[in-house]
Amino acid sequence: xxxxxxxxxxxxxxxxxxxxxxxxxxxxxxxxxxxxxxxxxxxxxxxxxxxxxxxxxxxxxxxxxxxxxxxxxxxxxxxxxxxxxxxxxxxxxxxxxxxxxxxxxxxxxxxxxxxxxxxxxxxxxxxxxxxxxxxxxxxxxxxxxxxxxxxxxxxxxxxxxxxxxxxxxxxxxxxxxxxxx
Numbered sequence: 001x002x003x004x005x006x007x008x009x010x011x012x013x014x015x016x017x018x019x020x021x022x023x024x025x026x027x028x029x030x031x032x033x034x035x036x037x038x039x040x041x042x043x044x045x046x047x048x049x050x051x052x053x054x055x056x057x058x059x060x061x062x063x064x065x066x067x068x069x070x071x072x073x074x075x076x077x078x079x080x081x082x083x084x085x086x087x088x089x090x091x092x093x094x095x096x097x098x099x100x101x102x103x104x105x106x107x108x109x110x111x112x113x114x115x116x117x118x119x120x121x122x123x124x125x126x127x128x129x130x131x132x133x134x135x136x137x138x139x140x141x142x143x144x145x146x147x148x149x150x151x152x153x154x155x156x157x158x159x160x161x162x163x164x165x166x167x168x169x170x171x172x173x174x175x176x177x178x179x180x181x
Contacts, residue, residue, distance in 0.1 A: 041133060045144060053148035057155030065166040072164055073114060080120035081107035083153075087127060091136040099127055110160075118160035125153040 067075050084103025088096050106120030128150035131137065139145035159165075 037133060041147075045147065049144050049147060050151060053151035054155060056148070057152040060152070060156055061159050062167050064164070065168055072166075073117075074111060076114070076117050076160065076164060077107045077110040080110060080117050080124070083124050084120065086138055087131060087136075090131055090138075091134060092130070099123070114160045114164050117164075118157040121153045121157035121160060125150050125157070128153060 064072055064076060081104050084107065085100045088100060090096055092099075103120045103123055106116045106123065108116075110117035110120060128138065128146045132144070132146035132150060137143055137145040137147075138149055142148075
């Protein structure tokens with residue numbers, strides 16, 4: 001009975017490397033394709049694609065400030081829950097439902113703590129950006145709507161991490177300069 005040939009460990013390692021190297025090369029190509037896609041998408045944006053979402057975020061904060069607490073917190077929890085479901089038919093399949101479940105959980109815990117609402121908005125920012133790159137915007141007739149949402153959402157998130165204070169309270173606390181006679 002013939003015994004199986006004994007292979008040296010170094011030969012096994014070189015076989016494995018030859019199998020892995022094409023994978024490494026293709027991942028490098030994928031990284032280049034992603035970088036090219038990212039640059040192509042960002043070059044197509046105008047200045048208004050950056051400014052308008054910032055203004056919309058500030059407008060959202062101002063209008064939300066009209067609510068008194070705890071209604072403001074409840075309203076913001078409902079808004080992030082709705083935002084989490086905005087992409088349910090957005091092209092990422094079952095991941096859309098998983099994302100909606102995670103953001104809904106953030107909204108639920110956000111009823112007690114604004115930080116969860118802020119975390120939900122940051123998660124939605126990532127989802128917006130993924131959809132922008134994928135080419136499936138949140139508003140079908142506005143190709144850059146997901147990008148705009150990705151700019152707007154972190155502004156709202158920062159406000160939520162601050163405890164979502166009323167901007168009208170900030171205005172009332174502005175010190176008045178007086179002159180002495």
